[in-house]
Amino acid sequence: MSPSAFWLLVFTMIPMGIVVYYSFMTRGPWGTIIFEFSLDSYRQVFDPLFLKIMGRSFKLAALTVVICLAAGYLIAYWIAFYGGRRKNLLLFLVILPFWTSYLVRIYAWMTLLSDHGLINTFLTEWGLIDEPLPLLHNQYSVLVGLVYTYLPFMILPLYASLDRLDRSVLEAAADLGATARERFFKVTVPLTKGGILSGSVLVFAPSIGEFLVPELLGGAKAMMVGKFIALKFIGLRHWPLGSAYSLLLLTMILALIYLYMRAGGGKDAYQEQQ
Amino acid sequence: MKGNDRDQQRRLDAAVEGLFEERITRQAFIRRATAWGISAALLTDVLALHRKAFAAERPSPEVLEKIKKEGGELAVYNWEEYIHPDTIPNFEEEFGVKVIFDTYPGNEHLLAKLQAGGARYDVVFPTHNFVPIHIGQGLLEPLDLENIPDLKNSMSRFLDTSVDPGNKYTVPYLWGMTALAHNTKYTKGDPNVDSWALMFESGPERYSGKLAFTDEREEVIATALAYLGYSVNSRNKKELLEAGEVLIKIKPHVKAFYPGADQTKALITEDIIVGHEWNGEVVKAHRKNRNVEWLLPKEGGTAWFDCMAIVKGAPHKFTAETFINYMLRPEVAAANSDEGGYATANQKAVEKFVSAEMAQNPAIYPTAKELARLEFLAVIPDDILPVYDDIWTRLLGA
Numbered sequence: 001m002s003p004s005a006f007w008l009l010v011f012t013m014i015p016m017g018i019v020v021y022y023s024f025m026t027r028g029p030w031g032t033i034i035f036e037f038s039l040d041s042y043r044q045v046f047d048p049l050f051l052k053i054m055g056r057s058f059k060l061a062a063l064t065v066v067i068c069l070a071a072g073y074l075i076a077y078w079i080a081f082y083g084g085r086r087k088n089l090l091l092f093l094v095i096l097p098f099w100t101s102y103l104v105r106i107y108a109w110m111t112l113l114s115d116h117g118l119i120n121t122f123l124t125e126w127g128l129i130d131e132p133l134p135l136l137h138n139q140y141s142v143l144v145g146l147v148y149t150y151l152p153f154m155i156l157p158l159y160a161s162l163d164r165l166d167r168s169v170l171e172a173a174a175d176l177g178a179t180a181r182e183r184f185f186k187v188t189v190p191l192t193k194g195g196i197l198s199g200s201v202l203v204f205a206p207s208i209g210e211f212l213v214p215e216l217l218g219g220a221k222a223m224m225v226g227k228f229i230a231l232k233f234i235g236l237r238h239w240p241l242g243s244a245y246s247l248l249l250l251t252m253i254l255a256l257i258y259l260y261m262r263a264g265g266g267k268d269a270y271q272e273q274q
Numbered sequence: 275m276k277g278n279d280r281d282q283q284r285r286l287d288a289a290v291e292g293l294f295e296e297r298i299t300r301q302a303f304i305r306r307a308t309a310w311g312i313s314a315a316l317l318t319d320v321l322a323l324h325r326k327a328f329a330a331e332r333p334s335p336e337v338l339e340k341i342k343k344e345g346g347e348l349a350v351y352n353w354e355e356y357i358h359p360d361t362i363p364n365f366e367e368e369f370g371v372k373v374i375f376d377t378y379p380g381n382e383h384l385l386a387k388l389q390a391g392g393a394r395y396d397v398v399f400p401t402h403n404f405v406p407i408h409i410g411q412g413l414l415e416p417l418d419l420e421n422i423p424d425l426k427n428s429m430s431r432f433l434d435t436s437v438d439p440g441n442k443y444t445v446p447y448l449w450g451m452t453a454l455a456h457n458t459k460y461t462k463g464d465p466n467v468d469s470w471a472l473m474f475e476s477g478p479e480r481y482s483g484k485l486a487f488t489d490e491r492e493e494v495i496a497t498a499l500a501y502l503g504y505s506v507n508s509r510n511k512k513e514l515l516e517a518g519e520v521l522i523k524i525k526p527h528v529k530a531f532y533p534g535a536d537q538t539k540a541l542i543t544e545d546i547i548v549g550h551e552w553n554g555e556v557v558k559a560h561r562k563n564r565n566v567e568w569l570l571p572k573e574g575g576t577a578w579f580d581c582m583a584i585v586k587g588a589p590h591k592f593t594a595e596t597f598i599n600y601m602l603r604p605e606v607a608a609a610n611s612d613e614g615g616y617a618t619a620n621q622k623a624v625e626k627f628v629s630a631e632m633a634q635n636p637a638i639y640p641t642a643k644e645l646a647r648l649e650f651l652a653v654i655p656d657d658i659l660p661v662y663d664d665i666w667t668r669l670l671g672a
Contacts, residue, residue, distance in 0.1 A: 053671050116544070228667065
């Protein structure tokens, strides 16, 4: 077995198999799991509230992708084209936040955004506002948290695409009279489609199921689908139902990604040419 | 030491006395003595004397042997900020144990973690109304009460209760109430300042966006039940749904449903004016901001007590029992109570060791009249649990 197949089996297939297995079991007294086959969970799984919260999560995740794409492309482009000798240092800075606990970084955002946090204190002291702005505990703060957390996942694949972009193609386009704008949209963007697609998926998939950011920055007010599923596990103590919801979420994400990839073609135009 | 410094002499005497009466630990004594410039020779003398005096009270060789046999380790899983910082180091020093200490923000997290298995914790601290669930799921190990003789120090009110008859699985730790925190700078003159109406009526009008709740489902639903004049343990579906409506109506004015102890900071910084909160957190907030006060509304509130229990299949069961017994020592219990800001269930600790600031604070030790207004939360039976889940999911998802 190749290492990657082993990895896939141990860390993806087996855990997924357990979730599938649990989803067909029965809830016992006090929330135990009785290992008897049952379709009960799948009968309960179509709660309209789930769809509503799924819609909100999709909206937030899609916005996260759009913002990350805009900002990430700019950053990756700059590093790839103007990074020069400092490219590695700049990439290192992109991944540097991962060296600190994710939880601590989210708490840091709470310190920045709260009513008496750094931003509000600064603005009030300078007399720019009278009352603190409600920056924390709403959908916007959740969006800020999501973009902050997942931006590196967008930058890295974009950088990989941009860095190996054949510069002579751009020179040829310029020689043939393409403006800077045309060169960007007709050459650079199509040639880095692979990076755009994989970056988007890498940002979208974890964003839509995110638990911690809405919990802490949303104050449990901007509920996303991860929390909904967590409540089935820990609040209702119904593990089979929670598992069924997890699979429903997974199926929906896979379907969305499939449609997206199909629409996008899945490969760099550059790769296709070769 | 400077012979002419009488103040220093007095402080040293007090420290030595404290050391012998176990009010301070050896480590704390050494720290202080070193800071005061006490000579090493004198320090050695005092400590030798102390060791001799307490030789009888030190754990017996058999106990130490048994602990060593279990590996000299212990994994403790406790609530956040719920123990005195010296408690664990002192235990480690006295019994030669290395303690792994983790914290959780809520009962549901604890339960889910134990249910998932593989966490390998020895001692956990479930709240009383979650104890029957832990027992029902077979997650706890029966206690050998012979190894926990200091259980006798506990208040009878917390012993042999309906959640664990005969204390087969649990012993009481700290207890508290859940009601309201409010900032008197803003609530001064509010006519509702003795009632849940402060949250549900004045809240939307006067403190919109400055209201908060804990994120404990039963506790939050209990607030609306109390406001409506129903029992906080209502099992009547109509009453519960009505409470759900009250909560959904107030939600747009609520800043957050804070997990764990996160609300405390927001109370201190006055981001929150009226908050549904645990009494100990209000006491901690009050220490930093004198305007934050505790309020037990006239309609009543909930009471709870946290328990110490041993996880099924715990690898260090004897060590865990030794630890629980150590936690039941009056001076240890008192230190944890003072630090955590919650009342101890230890009668001896309350009588002798708890600080006056705590003992005389009605926010910690309520008067008899206030006690009568409290109702202990009961465990939610399986048949009504989906109603609670539905109300809660709809409230958070609204």
